[in-house]
Amino acid sequence: MPAAKTPIRTPPMFNLAWPLLVELGLAIASSVIGTGLASRISDEAGGAFAIASQVSATLFILFRIIGAGVSVVVTQNLGGGQREAANRVACAVVGASTWLGAVTGLLALLGANGLLHLLNAPAEVLPLAAPLLQALAPAMLLDAWNASMASVMRAHLRTRDTLVVLVIMHVTHLALAIPMMHGWGPIPALGLPGYAYALAISRAIGLALHLLMWRVHLGIRVARDDWWRLPRRELGAVLHIGLPGAAENIAWRLAFMVSVATAAELGAKSLATQAYVLQLMGGVMMFSIATGLAVEIVVGYLIGAGRLREAHGVVRRSLARGLVVCILIAACAALLGRWLLGWFTQDQEIIAAGATLLWITVLLEPGRTFNLVVINALRAAGDARFPVMAGALSMLLVLAGGSWLLGVVLGWGLPGVWIAYAADEWIRGLIMWRRWQTHAWVPHARASRKRLRPVIVVEG
Numbered sequence: 001m002p003a004a005k006t007p008i009r010t011p012p013m014f015n016l017a018w019p020l021l022v023e024l025g026l027a028i029a030s031s032v033i034g035t036g037l038a039s040r041i042s043d044e045a046g047g048a049f050a051i052a053s054q055v056s057a058t059l060f061i062l063f064r065i066i067g068a069g070v071s072v073v074v075t076q077n078l079g080g081g082q083r084e085a086a087n088r089v090a091c092a093v094v095g096a097s098t099w100l101g102a103v104t105g106l107l108a109l110l111g112a113n114g115l116l117h118l119l120n121a122p123a124e125v126l127p128l129a130a131p132l133l134q135a136l137a138p139a140m141l142l143d144a145w146n147a148s149m150a151s152v153m154r155a156h157l158r159t160r161d162t163l164v165v166l167v168i169m170h171v172t173h174l175a176l177a178i179p180m181m182h183g184w185g186p187i188p189a190l191g192l193p194g195y196a197y198a199l200a201i202s203r204a205i206g207l208a209l210h211l212l213m214w215r216v217h218l219g220i221r222v223a224r225d226d227w228w229r230l231p232r233r234e235l236g237a238v239l240h241i242g243l244p245g246a247a248e249n250i251a252w253r254l255a256f257m258v259s260v261a262t263a264a265e266l267g268a269k270s271l272a273t274q275a276y277v278l279q280l281m282g283g284v285m286m287f288s289i290a291t292g293l294a295v296e297i298v299v300g301y302l303i304g305a306g307r308l309r310e311a312h313g314v315v316r317r318s319l320a321r322g323l324v325v326c327i328l329i330a331a332c333a334a335l336l337g338r339w340l341l342g343w344f345t346q347d348q349e350i351i352a353a354g355a356t357l358l359w360i361t362v363l364l365e366p367g368r369t370f371n372l373v374v375i376n377a378l379r380a381a382g383d384a385r386f387p388v389m390a391g392a393l394s395m396l397l398v399l400a401g402g403s404w405l406l407g408v409v410l411g412w413g414l415p416g417v418w419i420a421y422a423a424d425e426w427i428r429g430l431i432m433w434r435r436w437q438t439h440a441w442v443p444h445a446r447a448s449r450k451r452l453r454p455v456i457v458v459e460g
Helices: 013-041 043-079 083-118 126-135 137-155 159-182 192-218 232-265 268-284 286-304 308-335 337-341 348-380 385-409 414-437 442-452
Strands: none
Touching (some): 013 043, 013 159, 013 268, 043 083, 043 126, 043 137, 043 232, 043 286, 043 348, 083 126, 083 137, 126 137, 137 286, 159 192, 232 268, 232 385, 268 308, 268 337, 286 308, 286 442, 308 337, 308 442, 337 348, 348 414
């Protein structure tokens, strides 16, 4: 006998997207402030902070194995009225996060020097970066739990609550980081490790808040054995979505690192130009990222409820709006490019080169929006393997190979690298859009729905 159905009405897309947009903005601001605090110690400390952050961001991809899957599986269960099944999945990912977080933390703790050598950390930076990366290990375990719990909260449409937790974590972190890094009264100056210790304390507070909100708002109590247990059935559904999602992230990051190496090959000024423009692009693409995450949540609900035609319409409308907004934001960034780049440097050669890249970004961002919106929709529909299978070749040949060919071999420099970025995003974006438009995702959506409620007939 099927479980009782408790359908949940999906909210307007804007109500989901704006807290996600603020979250992304806070994350970017926190990173910039952290870089500033480190650079106040010394230029070497600033470099150590940057390279340690790059390593920790790469290790964080492991959390995507769980994070990319849990949101989809929980939303599908909730959309199909299966609240108890959604709660079981939520508790299952707590245990999985424990093991993933522990592995990631151990990699940082025991392999810090080796990981930094892989990135060719300069000799003057390595003695500062290694202790920082090791000190970040406890925060990585806490971040694994927080990331999974936040994904479950968003899947339950509690995006404002997750924003509150994030604000408290960031404010606490910065309030503690300043005195712990630079010293204040009886608190000694701990340097870069002080940043990591403050991060761990703020993440512990975030974990406590997430547990409280799970209990109060979601009615979920995490049992003692949930912290280490790995239930096969629930995690199997999560990994079915999460593993391809993580593989796609890993493939893109590896290809992107080739483009970074290409910029380094072009010289220090090119590397600096790329770094500054990428910082600005982070702000440009925030709206598209937030839209993609909101689409994933809503489409997951609709697939779980069997409302496939409605899901198709949501993606079309969201993509159209996302394209208009991203073009406007990218155009504004390009028009203000010289002024914005002046925040980072006074070198006119770098500013001129960066301004050119920002105009190419106006062409790049619509292609990226196709990917951010449609790939999340495909994942929410259960069609998780296609994006990585179809996109890996473009990432390898166009993003990685194209960056090297256009930037170095043909001598186009950074504009060649940016053209390769744009070509890769557009090629993959149009492939994903064709997949969605031709309804090739529908069999996967039906299969996902049948796994939830085998007795229900799904509309086509």
